[in-house]
Amino acid sequence: MKTKISMILLLSSFAFAIDPSVNKTKSETGIKQAKMNWVVPSAMSDDGYLDEEKLPKGSKYIEAVILGNKILNETTYYIGPKAKDESKRYAGNNLSCSSCHANGGTIPYESGFVGIYARFPQYLARGDVVATLENRINGCMERSMNGKPLPINSVEMKAIVTYMHYLSQGVPVGANVEGQGLTQVKLLNRAADPKKGKVIYEEKCSACHGEDGAGMLNDEQKGGYYVYPALWGDDSYNTGAGMYRLIKAASYIKGNMPKGDATLSDEEAFDVAAYINSKPRPIKANREADFPDRRTKPLDMDVAPYDDDFSIEQHRFGPYIKMQEVSKSKAK
Numbered sequence: 503m504k505t506k507i508s509m510i511l512l513l514s515s516f517a518f519a520i521d522p523s524v525n526k527t528k529s530e531t532g533i534k535q536a537k538m539n540w541v542v543p544s545a546m547s548d549d550g551y552l553d554e555e556k557l558p559k560g561s562k563y564i565e566a567v568i569l570g571n572k573i574l575n576e577t578t579y580y581i582g583p584k585a586k587d588e589s590k591r592y593a594g595n596n597l598s599c600s601s602c603h604a605n606g607g608t609i610p611y612e613s614g615f616v617g618i619y620a621r622f623p624q625y626l627a628r629g630d631v632v633a634t635l636e637n638r639i640n641g642c643m644e645r646s647m648n649g650k651p652l653p654i655n656s657v658e659m660k661a662i663v664t665y666m667h668y669l670s671q672g673v674p675v676g677a678n679v680e681g682q683g684l685t686q687v688k689l690l691n692r693a694a695d696p697k698k699g700k701v702i703y704e705e706k707c708s709a710c711h712g713e714d715g716a717g718m719l720n721d722e723q724k725g726g727y728y729v730y731p732a733l734w735g736d737d738s739y740n741t742g743a744g745m746y747r748l749i750k751a752a753s754y755i756k757g758n759m760p761k762g763d764a765t766l767s768d769e770e771a772f773d774v775a776a777y778i779n780s781k782p783r784p785i786k787a788n789r790e791a792d793f794p795d796r797r798t799k800p801l802d803m804d805v806a807p808y809d810d811d812f813s814i815e816q817h818r819f820g821p822y823i824k825m826q827e828v829s830k831s832k833a834k
């Protein structure tokens with residue numbers, strides 16, 4: 503019965519589904535490179551801070567690298583709500599870049615930054631444009647950090663980019679690195695269930711992130727950035743962020759959480775991601791303008807318009823398998 507319905511839908515609609523081949527074609531660089539290994543520079547300590555003793559003294563480049571590393575780890579003091587200079591409060595929340603790109607972006611499969619400088623400029627489907635590294639950083643500033651773009655020529659933007667350049671040493675332009683991005687998660691053939699997610703959350707997440715999802719600041723020791731970041735509420739990422747999309751959040755969680763014991767099944771990762779993303783958080787305006795080429799719009803975007811007939815609810819929680827099958831058949 504089910505197959506019959508999907509067949510009818512397939513035949514009845516012309517511009518029907520997301521077409522992954524369009525994204526692939528538009529992302530093609532034509533640059534052929536071997537895949538590189540994940541190599542973190544030896545001056546990097548395990549906690550994600552650079553060991554300045556191991557770095558050249560008196561170098562302006564290294565000064566920028568060190569500043570960039572600090573901005574990523576303690577973002578709020580430099581470009582967020584706790585910056586002394588009010589004109590520099592570009593980020594709207596107190597998260598750090600390292601709240602998601604752990605340890606200054608040095609952890610594989612946690613959206614790390616090793617080799618990142620060699621992967622930009624890059625086609626980004628969300629804007630249907632070729633974006634520079636600065637543009638991509640500002641994507642996270644406006645969404646994950648719920649703030650404003652950092653001026654391209656600011657000392658802070660240059661420091662972040664210089665740090666990323668340093669982390670990309672030895673990686674040739676256009677190469678990919680084993681460990682970039684996130685772990686792949688298997689899609690479910692049922693919708694993710696926030697109620698089941700709540701049970702998992704209370705058992706496996708709330709000890710660090712709090713019953714109320716508000717996380718924990720390290721006031722006592724260093725004064726006010728997150729040790730355990732806020733997962734929802736006013737001080738977390740907004741609805742335009744990658745982490746708000748279910749498949750992406752499930753991938754991140756599956757690969758990395760609970761921190762130090764990332765053993766959730768795919769189903770648990772989806773359910774707990776659905777729970778977190780059902781909670782209130784800042785709203786990103788104008789999301790219907792994201793992914794202007796609708797053939798590249800990800801399955802887990804919960805705002806219309808779509809190039810398919812699935813409901814907003816299904817885009818939000820799945821099941822995604824059927825949607826993916828339709829996408830694949832379109833791509834042939």
Ligand code: HEC
Binds near residue numbers: 577598599614750754
């Ligand atoms: C709430 C989580 C979160 C925070 C905070 C965050 N990001 Fe991101 N960022 C993401 C996610 C999710 C992705 C997409 C990862 C993927 O799809 O592989 C991403 C992607 C990126 C990328 C592209 C990575 C790549 O491999 O192509 C850059 C660069 C980036 N972020 C920079 C930053 C910077 C700089 C900050 C701090 C100013 C920041 N991000 C804060 C979640 C976050």
Ligand code: HEC
Binds near residue numbers: 762
């Ligand atoms: C032992 C403490 C700990 C536990 C338990 C834990 N986390 Fe985390 N979580 C962290 C830390 C620390 C970070 C910051 C990134 C990093 O260091 O990996 C983080 C980051 C995150 C982020 C990205 C940051 C943000 O603000 O969105 C998400 C999402 C997340 N955790 C979800 C979960 C979920 C879901 C669970 C339960 C399955 C969980 N975590 C359990 C410590 C923990």
